[in-house]
Amino acid sequence: MKAKFIMILSLIIVVIITAGFKMYDQENPWPVPDKFKNMKNPVNADAESLKTGKALWAKHCQSCHGKTGLGDGSKAAQLKTDPGNFSAADFHKQTDGSIFYKTSEGRDDMPGFKKKIPDQDEIWSIVNFVRTLKK
Amino acid sequence: MKHIHTIGKLLKLLTLMPFILLSSEALFAQDSTAVETPEVTEEEAVEENTAPARKYVKNTFESIWLIDNQTVMVPIKGTFEMDILHRFGTVDNGYKDFYGLFASSNIRLGFNYSLTGRLMTGVAITKSNMTWEGYVKYAILTQTRGNEYPVSLTWYSNMAVETRLKENYIHASDRFSYFHQLLIARKINDRISVQVAPSLTHMNFVYGQFVDSFIEKSGKIRERKHDHLAVSVAGRFRIKEGMYILANYDQPLTRHKTGNPHPNLSLGLEVTTSSHAFQIFMGNYYFMTPQRNNYYNQNNYRDQQFLIGFNITRLWNF
Incomplete structure (x- = not known):
């Protein structure tokens, strides 16, 4: 009982x-401004870009989003907001430009990376890497 | 005699180097902004009738520190950094002071700010002799992917002032010392980066200089020189993303009549995150003020006089 x-x-x-x-x-x-939503990813998802994206992911993103983007990083438990599941199909419905905007600007617990990663191509490389996390 | 005159001229030039570099910042402005300019492809460049932007090699090192030496890295524009450096006592006393961990330790707190992507300036205070430092670091060249620039070249200079009670000094100028270093580094591949860094230390006061003056009257030469040359050879090996092995060796070049400093041999582990770098290592240097390390180190690696130390850096971007 x-x-x-x-x-x-x-x-x-x-x-x-x-x-x-x-x-x-x-x-x-x-909300993502249309300008970003419709923005074309200027960086090809080639081996070089994925390598750059993976290195930046490990340095800046992994501690919250987890190694495979499941939202199970070592800091995730301390967050007030849900870090999301980047392997889910729903997440990948958004455009590259939307992911770029969210990574650059940040919101709540998610810091914006446009100052820390001033080279925009590197943020696009993170977007390319994030696309590989889809299951 | 002619050689001494030439060396004197060279040393004066080296002392003036940071000011020359600072005044040339405007001249290099084109290069420094190029780092932050989005890259364009060759086709786009042809369309716009401009030369393709250089692709710079990034992350030669993950921190401004490589154990006791600076690296070629200058944090991106607008970065404020706080450093906490710690050196314990030497391990050779064994359990008596728990391998140096309970011995008298040395601590350095540093704060620096990147005014541009190439110029960093900062202040620091070290417990040993209550030494304050002001320093500048300027990235002259950055290694490019196409090997246009095969190495990165950075200049580092500091001025240190000891702030102990005046009873410890004869002249106010005895408190001052200077350190200049040219850092030359190459990222060989994704795993390995190496750096060679010749340096010049100038001590306004050296132990025994007043005794030397007395000796000079009897026709003997000074026992210790005020200027001291040294070279550092260092490297980094990536184990996995965010984890690296660090190694460094410092060789004194100038020979003094007495009290020659010992070389420094150090080996450590670095772990980095988005905003932190943490280095833990064993080495021989205790002082953390680079000129005092290079000029006064008496810990000898051949006698196992190693000590444990760590460096922590925290970055904020504004």
Whole structure:
């Protein structure tokens, strides 16, 4: 009886937390200006770009987003906002320009990287690498 | 005699070098902005009738520090950096002071700011002799991918002033010392970077100089020189993204009659993140003020007089 109660309670907590994140995402959509949304990625996703993107990902992104983009980095537990799941098909529905904009500008816990990575081609290389995380 | 005159001229020129570099910042402005200009392809360049932008080699080193030496790196424009450097005692006393960890340690706090992508300036204070430093670092050349520039070239200069009680000095000028270093580095491949750095130390006061003056009257030469040349050879090996092995060797070149400094041999591990670099290592240098390290190091690696140290840097971008 007690075990059943704990199971149901755990389930309720999981549902509340998940719904909370979902509601936060829905209530706080991240608008991307059309200029960026329609921006063409000027950097080819060749081996050189992916290597650059991977190195920058390991240095700047991995601690929150995790090694494979699942949002399970070592700092993820301390974040107030959900770092997202970059392997999900939903994430990859957005354009390269949208990912570029979000990486450059940041929001809430997500820092903007346009000052730390002043070379825009390097941010585009991160976008190219992020595309490889799709499952 | 003629040689001494020529060397004197050269030393004066080296002392003036940082000021020459600072005044030439405007001349190099074209290059310094090129670092931050988005690259264009050759086809685009032909269309725009301009030469293709240089592709610079990036991340030759991940930090401005390579154990006890500077690297060619100048953080990007607008970066504010705080450094905490720590050196414990030598390990040769064994368990008595827990391999130096409980011995008297030396600490250095440093703060620097990148005024441009090529020019960094900062101040630091070190516990040993309460030494304040002001320093400038200027990236003269950056290695390019096409080997147009096969190496990166950076100049580093500092002026240090000891702020202990005046009873410790005869003249106010005895508190001052200077250090100049030319850093030459090449990123050989994604895993290996190497650096060679000749340096010049000038000490206004050297131990024994007043005794020397007395000796000079009897026709003998000074025992220690005020200027001291040395060279550092260092390298970095990438184990994986964000983790590196560091190695460094400092060789004194100037020979003094007494109290010659010992070379420094050091080996360490570096871990970097977006805003931090953490280095932990073993080496012989204790002082952290580079001129005092090069001029006064008495820890001898042949006698296992190694000490444990660490460097932590924190970056903020404005």
